[in-house]
Amino acid sequence: MRDKHPLTISYVDALHQVLSAKGWFNLPKPMLSGMTASCFRLSVHRQLHKDSPTAYNWAAEHTVAADLIGIVAGQSAGYHFAPTFPLYQKQAILDIRGSLAQGTGVVCWKDQFVVITRSDDRKQLFYYNEMSSGAELELPYAQLGRNTTPYWYCQIYEGQIRKELPQVIRESLIQAVYKAEVHDPLLPEAQYACGLQAYDAMLEAFSGDAYDAAGAYETLVFYASCKKDAASYTNWACTYMPGLDKTAGHYASLSAVYDEITARLGVNTLLPAATRRQELITLLREAQRIETAAIQSIRGLLREPIANRFHDVGLR
Numbered sequence: 001m002r003d004k005h006p007l008t009i010s011y012v013d014a015l016h017q018v019l020s021a022k023g024w025f026n027l028p029k030p031m032l033s034g035m036t037a038s039c040f041r042l043s044v045h046r047q048l049h050k051d052s053p054t055a056y057n058w059a060a061e062h063t064v065a066a067d068l069i070g071i072v073a074g075q076s077a078g079y080h081f082a083p084t085f086p087l088y089q090k091q092a093i094l095d096i097r098g099s100l101a102q103g104t105g106v107v108c109w110k111d112q113f114v115v116i117t118r119s120d121d122r123k124q125l126f127y128y129n130e131m132s133s134g135a136e137l138e139l140p141y142a143q144l145g146r147n148t149t150p151y152w153y154c155q156i157y158e159g160q161i162r163k164e165l166p167q168v169i170r171e172s173l174i175q176a177v178y179k180a181e182v183h184d185p186l187l188p189e190a191q192y193a194c195g196l197q198a199y200d201a202m203l204e205a206f207s208g209d210a211y212d213a214a215g216a217y218e219t220l221v222f223y224a225s226c227k228k229d230a231a232s233y234t235n236w237a238c239t240y241m242p243g244l245d246k247t248a249g250h251y252a253s254l255s256a257v258y259d260e261i262t263a264r265l266g267v268n269t270l271l272p273a274a275t276r277r278q279e280l281i282t283l284l285r286e287a288q289r290i291e292t293a294a295i296q297s298i299r300g301l302l303r304e305p306i307a308n309r310f311h312d313v314g315l316r
Contacts, residue, residue: 009131010053010222011062012038014113015155017129018105024071024160034233035168036065037175039226042291043184043194046201050215053222056194057186058109058153068171070161077153080145085152092154093141096126099156109153110139169237173247173298174306180295196295199288206281217265224258231255243301250294257287 012033019025025032033039041061044052059077066073076092078085096106097119106116114128116139126139145152180195187194193201205211234248261283264276299306 009112011113014107014115017115030229030232033229035069035172037172039229040176041179042198044198044201048205048211048216048219050218052219056184070163072159073155073157075155079150080152089145095156104157107155111148166240169241177298202284221262224262227255227258247297250290254290
């Protein structure tokens with residue numbers, strides 16, 4: 001195990017950088033994480049591979065995320081080995097240059113989510129911020145989308161539509177229920193588990209030996225950050241939604257349990273590996289109980305609007 005937690009880089013980290021610079025979002029990152037419902041997502045590979053935090057339908061979830069907060073956005077995505085990739089790449093380069101000319105950064109996938117902030121047509125270069133180090137790095141136009149991973153992605157922001165905060169908060173909480181209860185159809189269930197079912201997958205993985213230890217570390221540290229965001233967000237949202245205190249209390253407790261989980265993942269423990277793993281299992285069971293209660297409290301608070309959506313809670 002490692003002696004320090006890595007900085008967890010997510011789509012929301014990149015989105016917050018773009019929207020803050022543009023003046024379209026002036027609240028701290030945890031509020032954006034909550035309003036977009038991103039902090040409520042939980043999906044894991046059944047062997048806890050390190051891709052778990054980014055294993056979800058980017059096109060669908062990022063469209064909803066932007067729409068929830070009134071951001072008009074377009075996106076391009078696909079696989080760089082596809083025969084049509086050069087055509088899509090050419091158009092994406094034009095779209096990114098156009099956005100940068102309007103003073104708006106672009107979120108892209110460069111084996112992690114990054115923000116393209118400027119370009120140099122003479123040198124045929126984009127420049128992007130690597131958030132983990134703060135460095136500005138070069139990306140040749142011709143290399144856009146040619147990642148180590150086989151997929152590419154860009155999201156471009158075109159404008160903002162004003163939305164009332166209570167409306168945004170209510171919808172984000174409904175989406176939290178959807179993410180907790182519905183498996184992402186893009187992910188094969190034999191390999192991935194989503195929402196509350198992810199806890200069963202994690203418990204099964206830790207109960208055996210067929211899991212990726214490094215991936216488990218990355219996954220749990222990432223989701224600890226998400227739970228912390230959820231706790232901050234729901235506590236803040238209590239001001240705008242009476243009756244949310246119970247839910248906020250659940251997420252505060254959940255975040256505290258994840259703090260204990262990440263503490264067990266550090267190197268500064270003298271406990272034998274088997275003992276530490278058993279403690280992780282106990283803590284994950286407690287986290288599962290608390291998060292289930294949190295979702296049930298949202299269901300109780302928003303009973304009518306959720307019921308009105310019948311079988312499709314995520315319908316908007």
